[in-house]
Amino acid sequence: MSSVSSLAAMYQEALLAHHRAPRNKRELAAPTGVAVHKNPVCGDEIRVMVRVEDGRLADVSFGGQSCSVGTASASLMTEAVQGLPVREALAMADNLDAMLSGDPEAVLPESLAPLRSVAPFAGRHGCARLPWTGLREALAGSRLTGG
Amino acid sequence: MSAALAPRSDFPLLASNPGLHYLDSAATSQKPRVVLDALRDFYETANANPHRGAYALSALATERYHDARHTIARFVGLADSDCLIFTRGTTESMNFVASAWGPSNVQAGDEIIITALEHHANFVPWQQLALATGATLRIVELTDRQTIDLDHLRDLLSPRTRVVALTHVSNAVGAITPLAEAVRLIRSRSAAIIVVDGAQAVPHLPVHFDTLDVDFYAFSGHKLLGPMGIGCLIGRRALLESMSPYQFGGDMIEWVHDTHSTWNVIPHKFEAGTPNAADAVALAAAVRYLESLGMDNVRAHELALLELADARVRELPGVTVYGPPPAERSGVVSFSLADVHPHDLATILDQHGVCVRAGHHCAQPLMRRLGVSATARASFYVYSDASDVEALVHALQAAQALFATADSPT
Numbered sequence: 366m367s368s369v370s371s372l373a374a375m376y377q378e379a380l381l382a383h384h385r386a387p388r389n390k391r392e393l394a395a396p397t398g399v400a401v402h403k404n405p406v407c408g409d410e411i412r413v414m415v416r417v418e419d420g421r422l423a424d425v426s427f428g429g430q431s432c433s434v435g436t437a438s439a440s441l442m443t444e445a446v447q448g449l450p451v452r453e454a455l456a457m458a459d460n461l462d463a464m465l466s467g468d469p470e471a472v473l474p475e476s477l478a479p480l481r482s483v484a485p486f487a488g489r490h491g492c493a494r495l496p497w498t499g500l501r502e503a504l505a506g507s508r509l510t511g512g
Numbered sequence: 513m514s515a516a517l518a519p520r521s522d523f524p525l526l527a528s529n530p531g532l533h534y535l536d537s538a539a540t541s542q543k544p545r546v547v548l549d550a551l552r553d554f555y556e557t558a559n560a561n562p563h564r565g566a567y568a569l570s571a572l573a574t575e576r577y578h579d580a581r582h583t584i585a586r587f588v589g590l591a592d593s594d595c596l597i598f599t600r601g602t603t604e605s606m607n608f609v610a611s612a613w614g615p616s617n618v619q620a621g622d623e624i625i626i627t628a629l630e631h632h633a634n635f636v637p638w639q640q641l642a643l644a645t646g647a648t649l650r651i652v653e654l655t656d657r658q659t660i661d662l663d664h665l666r667d668l669l670s671p672r673t674r675v676v677a678l679t680h681v682s683n684a685v686g687a688i689t690p691l692a693e694a695v696r697l698i699r700s701r702s703a704a705i706i707v708v709d710g711a712q713a714v715p716h717l718p719v720h721f722d723t724l725d726v727d728f729y730a731f732s733g734h735k736l737l738g739p740m741g742i743g744c745l746i747g748r749r750a751l752l753e754s755m756s757p758y759q760f761g762g763d764m765i766e767w768v769h770d771t772h773s774t775w776n777v778i779p780h781k782f783e784a785g786t787p788n789a790a791d792a793v794a795l796a797a798a799v800r801y802l803e804s805l806g807m808d809n810v811r812a813h814e815l816a817l818l819e820l821a822d823a824r825v826r827e828l829p830g831v832t833v834y835g836p837p838p839a840e841r842s843g844v845v846s847f848s849l850a851d852v853h854p855h856d857l858a859t860i861l862d863q864h865g866v867c868v869r870a871g872h873h874c875a876q877p878l879m880r881r882l883g884v885s886a887t888a889r890a891s892f893y894v895y896s897d898a899s900d901v902e903a904l905v906h907a908l909q910a911a912q913a914l915f916a917t918a919d920s921p922t
Contacts, residue, residue: 408872432854
């Protein structure tokens with residue numbers, strides 16, 4: 366059962382700072398993959414844009430509207446996967462899922478630590494996952510188009 | 513007015529969670545002990561398959577089921593209780609009408625009217641019926657207070673209108689439809705059948721079906737203190753008798769020949785399979801509980817709380833409250849706070865023991881018209897009191913403080 370102290374942890378400054386001033390919330394020039402992912406529970410919508418070059422994420426950005434958790438997760442994600450090989454970005458998405466599901470072995474870069482605070486809030490996992498699901502879809506689309 | 517109308521001690525979940533401020537009764541109500549007892553009692557003392565066995569226990573189950581239908585019909589002002597069909601809830605009831613009445617009565621060139629205020633359960637079945645039959649779907653727009661625009665309804669009505677489906681009370685903003693006025697308008701300008709979503713009306717307002725002059729009226733048990741999985745569809749006898757069955761199977765047949773079958777009389781024609789007798793009996797217990805409180809008292813209690821909550825929430829900076837003034841609303845406060853997403857709000861409120869719904873409330877057409885993806889909704893019922901309102905306001909202030917701190921430059 367989560368408590369007021371874990372609430373404070375979730376809404377720690379790091380997460381709120383990304384909500385307040387999201388990184389990479391912009392249009393992407395010449396994307397190789399774009400995915401719009403909606404959360405049917407709340408109606409939120411995040412659009413993830415990727416440009417894959419030589420199997421790496423040359424650029425990634427996002428748009429749309431969502432709650433603080435969704436926006437912060439998107440912002441943190443775009444910073445974390447920037448420049449990574451596609452394979453590693455997808456692994457990171459899998460690890461994020463595992464972390465939210467309570468897997469203590471899940472390895473995440475230190476920069477994504479603020480998202481660990483979402484784990485006690487099962488009702489918000491969908492918000493945190495929203496951009497990562499969008500990333501997977503954008504990358505899948507990118508592969509299909511040969512990007 | 514600050515006390516609850518029904519004692520919290522009547523509701524086991526509330527009694528065992530004294531710090532809980534349950535403000536999501538529009539989604540589902542809490543259940544009084546008498547309802548849980550009735551459910552248990554049916555299974556412990558009367559459990560057999562109704563309408564089946566030639567033995568006393570089955571006859572008892574049949575009698576309990578029959579009495580439940582009678583009790584619930586009386587509660588909603590329906591004299592002919594055969595016209596009350598048990599369903600799983602409002603959603604199934606609406607799908608039932610759209611799929612059992614729709615295809616043989618609606619064709620290309622006809623028009624179906626719904627409103628922008630509808631819950632998806634009274635929107636999508638008609639949208640799909642229109643798509644399947646080639647009929648045209650017309651949507652009545654709303655006033656700037658999120659009530660059904662009767663002038664627009666008047667403009668849309670024509671001899672081509674076959675169905676008007678509208679809500680009695682909006683689940684998302686609580687707006688009460690002036691149903692008598694709408695019905696007069698519809699009757700004067702079309703021969704359409706009138707289908708009413710009463711899911712948010714029957715729990716909160718006195719409803720008398722026989723005086724409404726509508727053709728179908730649906731509601732759910734779980735929103736009026738009853739169990740989940742049982743609801744009702746009321747229809748006019750002539751319409752119900754003219755309709756083909758919705759599902760086929762046991763109980764609904766009169767005689768099954770090798771090549772064809774004939775149907776049982778209403779309501780059984782529309783209740784294929786073993787009926788949900790236990791939940792019907794428990795719903796009847798819920799209805800008796802509400803009758804003991806008095807539906808006029810329920811309305812008065814909710815209105816007093818609503819007026820308090822509406823005023824207190826409006827005092828907060830950056831708040832937008834949707835819907836008409838409290839006198840024209842059921843016990844719902846649907847609102848947004850500037851800079852705090854409703855989903856964040858619900859999580860923060862939860863940590864203060866305050867349960868509210870955040871989301872589109874299964875009313876995406878309405879959300880589009882409001883220009884928001886979601887709102888937060890606090891809703892009241894017989895066990896709510898002024899301390900729930902104060903807890904809500906306190907938690908909202910805490911949420912604003914949290915986001916204000918984060919937004920200030922460091």
